Amino acid sequence: MELRALQRRKERQERGRFTAEGVRVVEDLMASGLVVRWVVTASSLEDSERGSALAAEIERRGIPRRAIPDRDFAALAATETPQAVIAVADVPRAGIDDFRLSAAPAVVLVLDAVQDPGNFGTLTRSAEALGAVGVIALPGTVDPWNAKSIRAAAGSSFRVPIVQLAWVEARSILRERGVEILGAALEGEPIGQEVRERVALVVGNEGAGLSREVREGVDRLVRIPLRGRAESLNVAAAAAILLYELARDRPPATG
Amino acid sequence: MELRALQRRKERQERGRFTAEGVRVVEDLMASGLVVRWVVTASSLEDSERGSALAAEIERRGIPRRAIPDRDFAALAATETPQAVIAVADVPRAGIDDFRLSAAPAVVLVLDAVQDPGNFGTLTRSAEALGAVGVIALPGTVDPWNAKSIRAAAGSSFRVPIVQLAWVEARSILRERGVEILGAALEGEPIGQEVRERVALVVGNEGAGLSREVREGVDRLVRIPLRGRAESLNVAAAAAILLYELARDRPPATG
Numbered sequence: 001m002e003l004r005a006l007q008r009r010k011e012r013q014e015r016g017r018f019t020a021e022g023v024r025v026v027e028d029l030m031a032s033g034l035v036v037r038w039v040v041t042a043s044s045l046e047d048s049e050r051g052s053a054l055a056a057e058i059e060r061r062g063i064p065r066r067a068i069p070d071r072d073f074a075a076l077a078a079t080e081t082p083q084a085v086i087a088v089a090d091v092p093r094a095g096i097d098d099f100r101l102s103a104a105p106a107v108v109l110v111l112d113a114v115q116d117p118g119n120f121g122t123l124t125r126s127a128e129a130l131g132a133v134g135v136i137a138l139p140g141t142v143d144p145w146n147a148k149s150i151r152a153a154a155g156s157s158f159r160v161p162i163v164q165l166a167w168v169e170a171r172s173i174l175r176e177r178g179v180e181i182l183g184a185a186l187e188g189e190p191i192g193q194e195v196r197e198r199v200a201l202v203v204g205n206e207g208a209g210l211s212r213e214v215r216e217g218v219d220r221l222v223r224i225p226l227r228g229r230a231e232s233l234n235v236a237a238a239a240a241i242l243l244y245e246l247a248r249d250r251p252p253a254t255g
Numbered sequence: 256m257e258l259r260a261l262q263r264r265k266e267r268q269e270r271g272r273f274t275a276e277g278v279r280v281v282e283d284l285m286a287s288g289l290v291v292r293w294v295v296t297a298s299s300l301e302d303s304e305r306g307s308a309l310a311a312e313i314e315r316r317g318i319p320r321r322a323i324p325d326r327d328f329a330a331l332a333a334t335e336t337p338q339a340v341i342a343v344a345d346v347p348r349a350g351i352d353d354f355r356l357s358a359a360p361a362v363v364l365v366l367d368a369v370q371d372p373g374n375f376g377t378l379t380r381s382a383e384a385l386g387a388v389g390v391i392a393l394p395g396t397v398d399p400w401n402a403k404s405i406r407a408a409a410g411s412s413f414r415v416p417i418v419q420l421a422w423v424e425a426r427s428i429l430r431e432r433g434v435e436i437l438g439a440a441l442e443g444e445p446i447g448q449e450v451r452e453r454v455a456l457v458v459g460n461e462g463a464g465l466s467r468e469v470r471e472g473v474d475r476l477v478r479i480p481l482r483g484r485a486e487s488l489n490v491a492a493a494a495a496i497l498l499y500e501l502a503r504d505r506p507p508a509t510g
Contacts, residue, residue, distance in 0.1 A: 122489045125487065125488065125492070126489070128487070129486065129488045129492075130488075155487075156487075225503070226385070226499070226503065231384065232383070232410075232411075233381060233384045233385075233495065234377045234381070234407070234409070236377070236489070236492060237384075237491060237492060237495035238495075240488065240492035240495050241499045244481070244496045244499075247481055248480070
């Protein structure tokens with residue numbers, strides 16, 4: 001069955017599809033403009049007003065829906081509390097051209113081997129909330145279209161362009177477009193001063209930090225400007241603070 | 256068996272014990288001074304130098320150890336990748352008196368019905384990294400001693416005093432000690448100005464935010480000072496930014 005297959009990264013890549021689970025996430029998906037192929041719902045979905053409204057919207061759009069008993073539903077889900085609805089949608093084809101780099105100031109978030117899907121989702125969510133124009137996932141990073149990543153992103157996966165690229169390629173494209181590349185590392189300089197109009201912030205793996213290749217290839221290393229602290233922040237917390245600093249020190253982008 | 260029992264909150268409370276899983280977490284536990292009652296290890300633990308060193312330290316301290324085959328180990332764990340070692344330890348008995356409130360500036364993090372154990376752990380980790388003197392878990396908050404909370408806290412659960420208290424009680428004790436209580440809410444004023452030497456920051460539930468009781472009982476509501484953004488940050492990301500602002504605007508505590 002397709003749902004089961006789409007729990008595997010390889011299948012998601014080959015089919016160009018992913019699953020989104022839960023009422024809130026599927027509402028966000030439906031509102032995003034991405035192509036929704038089909039939906040499976042548990043019978044209890046329509047017990048709530050919100051669930052009924054979602055079922056009606058699925059119907060209105062003519063999206064094929066398979067309704068199954070609650071007892072059969074949980075076995076289909078990839079996340080722990082799937083909340084009565086799973087949608088299958090097309091992975092959006094984004095490229096760096098979809099990043100609004102022209103609207104400087106612009107910040108790109110780059111993830112170097114971030115492995116936890118919850119962290120990936122939280123990072124994508126923070127990227128959107130703090131005004132980043134796009135996310136680049138380097139090799140070794142968890143699949144952005146993992147159901148857990150999507151769940152943690154709370155809809156941001158559908159609205160922020162996410163691009164998977166090799167480091168050499170990403171660096172070359174960013175440089176061509178005048179983007180300064182900052183790597184987050186404890187030995188960096190305090191962030192906040194002398195930052196260009198267009199910057200990319202690279203954050204590294206949960207345990208190991210930036211890979212050697214990335215560390216050596218960025219324009220500058222930066223850190224959170226607190227003395228003797230913040231050594232042990234979770235990558236998503238550290239990135240939130242750094243993105244906040246980048247958003248704060250520069251006027252907000254319009255539009 | 257005790258391990259299985261300790262996966263339930265009620266059993267952890269009655270027994271006053273919790274489990275910690277994984278080499279890194281158990282290393283932190285051993286270094287923390289908490290009482291470790293016994294340990295179960297998988298045979299593969301000693302395949303690595305680090306695992307062997309941990310096994311030797313357990314031996315040196317005379318902590319009872321049960322070694323079992325790898326194939327039996329995974330079934331005992333509460334987290335997904337338990338990494339060959341699980342320790343059973345005593346829940347530390349902390350009170351607000353264990354918070355270093357006297358060493359102003361002091362920040363207390365208060366969690367109002369934060370339900371996800373990963374968020375709880377990340378918040379505890381951020382609290383330590385950003386210099387908070389303690390964490391208060393209000394009713395409705397996930398158990399601080401859940402194995403997943405502990406895993407996400409990366410050792411901070413063992414070093415930061417964590418207290419479970421009702422709101423009325425927490426508020427009264429904090430007020431008695433001259434602590435200003437700030438609630439994080441979108442309709443608050445931008446944080447960063449005119450903050451007392453001693454503050455408590457209350458953050459709310461993932462979906463609902465602060466409970467009505469808390470919202471009405473805090474001294475002031477504060478928000479992240481970014482126009483038109485940050486509405487949809489994850490609670491752990493939002494709290495990291497707010498704790499960072501509180502840490503930044505005041506001189507660092509010494510000692």
